[in-house]
Amino acid sequence: MHREKFIERVLLLLALSSVGSLALITIFIFLEGFPLILSVGLKDFILSSHWAPTKGHFGILAMIISSVLVTLGAMIIGVPLGLSCAIVLAEFSPKRLKMVLKPTLELLAGIPSVVYGFLGVIWLVPLIRNYLGGPGLSLLAGSIILGIMILPTVISISIDALTAVPDPYRDGSLALGATRWQTVSRVVLPAARSGIITAIILGMGRAIGETMAVIMVAGNALQIPTSILDPVRTLTSNIALELGYAAGRHREALFATGIVLFIIIMILNLSATLITRRR
Amino acid sequence: MTIFPAASDKGPPAPAPDIIVLRRLNLFYGTFQALQDIDVTFPRQAITALIGPSGCGKSTLLRTLNRMNDLIEGVRIEGEVLIDGQDIFGPDVVLTDLRKKVGMVFQRPNPFPLSIYDNVVYGPRLHGQPGKAELQEILERSLTAVEMWGEVKDRLKTSALSLTEEQQQRLCIARVLAVEPEILLMDEPCSALDPLATLRIEELMQELKRNYTIIIVTHNMQQAARASDLSGFMYLGELIEIGSTGDIFTRPKDSRTEDYITGKYG
Numbered sequence: 001m002h003r004e005k006f007i008e009r010v011l012l013l014l015a016l017s018s019v020g021s022l023a024l025i026t027i028f029i030f031l032e033g034f035p036l037i038l039s040v041g042l043k044d045f046i047l048s049s050h051w052a053p054t055k056g057h058f059g060i061l062a063m064i065i066s067s068v069l070v071t072l073g074a075m076i077i078g079v080p081l082g083l084s085c086a087i088v089l090a091e092f093s094p095k096r097l098k099m100v101l102k103p104t105l106e107l108l109a110g111i112p113s114v115v116y117g118f119l120g121v122i123w124l125v126p127l128i129r130n131y132l133g134g135p136g137l138s139l140l141a142g143s144i145i146l147g148i149m150i151l152p153t154v155i156s157i158s159i160d161a162l163t164a165v166p167d168p169y170r171d172g173s174l175a176l177g178a179t180r181w182q183t184v185s186r187v188v189l190p191a192a193r194s195g196i197i198t199a200i201i202l203g204m205g206r207a208i209g210e211t212m213a214v215i216m217v218a219g220n221a222l223q224i225p226t227s228i229l230d231p232v233r234t235l236t237s238n239i240a241l242e243l244g245y246a247a248g249r250h251r252e253a254l255f256a257t258g259i260v261l262f263i264i265i266m267i268l269n270l271s272a273t274l275i276t277r278r279r
Numbered sequence: 280m281t282i283f284p285a286a287s288d289k290g291p292p293a294p295a296p297d298i299i300v301l302r303r304l305n306l307f308y309g310t311f312q313a314l315q316d317i318d319v320t321f322p323r324q325a326i327t328a329l330i331g332p333s334g335c336g337k338s339t340l341l342r343t344l345n346r347m348n349d350l351i352e353g354v355r356i357e358g359e360v361l362i363d364g365q366d367i368f369g370p371d372v373v374l375t376d377l378r379k380k381v382g383m384v385f386q387r388p389n390p391f392p393l394s395i396y397d398n399v400v401y402g403p404r405l406h407g408q409p410g411k412a413e414l415q416e417i418l419e420r421s422l423t424a425v426e427m428w429g430e431v432k433d434r435l436k437t438s439a440l441s442l443t444e445e446q447q448q449r450l451c452i453a454r455v456l457a458v459e460p461e462i463l464l465m466d467e468p469c470s471a472l473d474p475l476a477t478l479r480i481e482e483l484m485q486e487l488k489r490n491y492t493i494i495i496v497t498h499n500m501q502q503a504a505r506a507s508d509l510s511g512f513m514y515l516g517e518l519i520e521i522g523s524t525g526d527i528f529t530r531p532k533d534s535r536t537e538d539y540i541t542g543k544y545g
Contacts, residue, residue, distance in 0.1 A: 094352075168389035172451070175347060176402040176458055177379035186401070191392050 029262060033255030045256065051222055053242070053250035060257055062224045066139070066232035067208055069225065070218065073143025074150055074207040079200055081147070082154030086199075089155070090162035091184050102159060109152035117216030120145040125217055134229030137219030142232065145213050150203035157202060161195020162188060194275045201272040205265050211236040235261050298323045298462065298492050299344065304358035306339060308351065313339045315516045317358070321509075326484060326493040328507035328524065330500060332544065336516040337496045341464050344494070345381040346374060362462070379406060382455035383464045387471045388447035390439035390454070395431050398439045398450055402458035421453040425483060445476035452483070463487065465495040469502065481506040500540060504528050512536040 037045050040058050048059025085105070089098050120141055129136030165188050173183040189196070211234075219231020220241060233241075239254050239261075246254055297320035306314035314336050321327050329337040342348045343360060346367060360367045367377055379402070390398050399421050400414045409417065418435070422428040427449050431442075439450055448468060455463065465484075469477040477499075484493055484506055497503050503510050504524060511521035512531070519533050531537045538544060 166389075168385060168387060169391055171347065171350075171385065172389040172391065172454075173401070174350070175345060175378055175383040175385075176405060176455065177375040177377075178405050179375060182405055186405075187391050187393075 026262070029255050029258045033252055033257070033259045036249060036252035036256045037259070040253075046260065049224055051238075053246070053253050056249070058249075058253045058256075060235065060238070060253075060260065062222060063233055063235045063238050063257070064260070065224050066218075067234040067236070069139055070142045070146060070214065070232060070234055071204055071207045073139060073228070074146035075200070075204060077144055077147030078150040078154055078203060078207070082151045082199075082203070083158055083196065085151070086155045086158035086162060087184060087189075090159045091188065092180065098159075102156070105155050106152050108149075109156075113149065113210060113212040114216070116145050116149055117213035120213060120217035128229070132229055134227070135219060135231055137217060137231050138229045139218065139225050139232045140228040142214050142218035142234070143228075145217050146207045146210055149210060149213060150206050153206050154199050154203040157199035158192075158196050161192040161199065164195065165191045198272045198276050201268050201275070205268040205272075208234075208268070209236060209261065209265055211240050215240060296322055298363060299494075300359075300361040302359040302361070304340075304343065304356070304360060306336075306343060306348070306357075307355040309353045313516050314343070317518050319511065319518055319521055321492060321494060323492050324488055324490070325508040326488050326495060326506060327509040327511065327521075328503035329494065329496045329511050329513055330498075330503050330539070331513035331519075332539065333498070335513040337513045338466055340513070340518075341383075341466055341494060341496050344462070344464055345378050345383055347378075347383065349374070375405075379458050380460055381462045381464060382458065382460035384448070384452055384455060384466065384468045386467045388444055388451050390442070390447050390450050392438065392440055394436045395439050395442070395450060396435040398454050399457050401454060406458060417457050421457040422450075424456050424487070425449040425453045427453065443476075445472050445479065448472060448476075448480065449483070452487075456487075460491065462492045462494070465493060467496055467498060470498065477502070500528075512539060514539070 036058065045058055045060060046064060047061055048057070049061035049065075050057040050059040051062065089101055093101070124141050124144060125136035125138075127136075128134065128138060128141055132140070169187050169191055170183055173187045174180070178186070214234050215237045218234065218237065220233040220237055221231040222233050223230065225232050235257050239257055242250070243254050299321040301317050301319045304314055304317040305312065317340065329340065331337050339348065343356065344362070344367075348354050348356070356368065362377070362381065365372065391401065393401070396418065399418050400409075403409050403414060403417050419428055419432075422431060427446065430446070439447065442450060448471070452463075452468075469480050472480065481502065484495070487493060488508075495503075495507065507524045509521060510524040510527040512519045512527065512533070512535070514535055519535055520527070520531065522532075527536065528540055531540060
């Protein structure tokens with residue numbers, strides 16, 4: 001009895017420690033970054049694209065736009081691919097094939113992002129440079145690599161959402177003389193909608209937060225891109241690239257960039273949770 | 280009440296009295312034989328009840344008639360099933376047309392998580408591109424046929440899942456009627472309903488049999504006795520006997536039938 005209570009306490013403490021470290025990280029980046037946002041002003045921080053931290057200019061607009069565009073590009077590539085893959089695996093494949101392929105696809109998530117970046121640099125970037133022009137290191141390259149990297153997230157959660165649709169819906173539709181595709185497109189997909197939206201949002205969170213692969217293939221030029229072949233620097237790339245030598249206000253500005261990312265990802269995750277719960 | 284044109288009007292000039300003919304039907308799930316040498320005919324515009332203990336093959340038999348068993352892996356079917364004289368396993372059969380002609384109502388109401396409107400017009404939309412006016416007419420006709428039009432005509436856009444279980448089951452029947460089938464297969468359609476709702480669905484079946492051939496699987500012997508014209512008793516994959524419901528319940532020929540209806544097992 002006594003011992004039981006003790007073990008319970010220890011487990012509770014361990015469980016709380018993970019929440020606690022999240023809280024500490026949050027407090028830390030806010031303490032480090034918030035003063036700069038206050039002194040520069042929120043408007044000049046996120047609505048100016050003049051980033052010259054050693055000269056006192058801290059506008060991150062170009063990087064926000066780049067992050068958003070790279071993420072958008074990744075969604076345009078990754079969502080149709082991932083969703084169709086999930087539909088094939090969940091609705092049109094024999095069980096055994098699904099049992100082999102789903103874990104394989106999830107393995108994609110375990111490949112270190114530097115490997116994706118490496119493949120991008122030696123294979124994708126020259127391809128873009130030779131066939132489409134520009135430096136190759138570009139918004140397009142970043143989007144393609146990220147589009148592939150979010151596949152496991154999108155596929156895996158979409159498959160779960162499709163599998164969760166009760167079979168009686170499918171039977172009802174087929175028994176009315178629907179084909180399998182009609183059944184999927186008219187009943188199963190609408191029924192799985194909230195789960196699929198969650199999959200897309202979580203994929204988005206992963207894309208916007210990815211750093212290493214993007215640094216390697218996106219070119220990292222500080223500018224608002226005017227073409228998909230322009231090199232871009234995302235919020236995450238900027239932090240990773242500059243933190244090594246940043247000091248003082250420059251360092252604070254990078255933490256402030258972290259706050260912006262933190263808030264974006266929190267909003268994405270929160271909306272995913274809310275959508276899932278509403279089901 | 281508005282009724283559908285009699286199914287036989289659309290058929291050949293002089294339709295045979297039996298709409299469904301089964302010849303030496305054997306069905307296997309892997310190595311397990313679920314149906315054995317079923318030889319039977321089902322007459323038009325009558326209600327035939329299939330009774331028997333759980334696992335006797337009555338649902339399997341029902342699901343053979345619209346080929347829903349095709350969905351199960353490892354199923355093997357031998358013998359012939361003729362509907363309106365056509366072998367439903369023949370090479371020129373279009374599966375979706377067969378299922379349109381042979382509608383099915385399931386054990387638990389399974390309306391789609393869509394609006395009442397979208398549920399009813401689901402079938403017609405699958406099989407063509409009906410216009411708005413046509414859909415409205417189908418909607419009203421189908422919902423009237425299941426005596427729901429008055430209840431739901433002002434909330435057609437609300438989710439079908441907000442209806443009571445009985446209303447949901449009626450909606451599922453309306454959804455099947457909307458594609459104008461000739462045969463209605465009902466797989467224990469009242470097992471999720473309370474006794475009063477069950478009675479009302481049975482009354483509905485009496486209305487429907489004027490235009491449709493109904494085959495119902497039921498666990499409930501009182502239901503078979505009340506609601507059907509013919510009853511067939513199945514046991515361990517065999518159709519032991521089939522005859523008029525009055526005969527089966529009062530003068531069964533086979534001792535197994537008698538034991539079952541007198542409650543010795545099942």
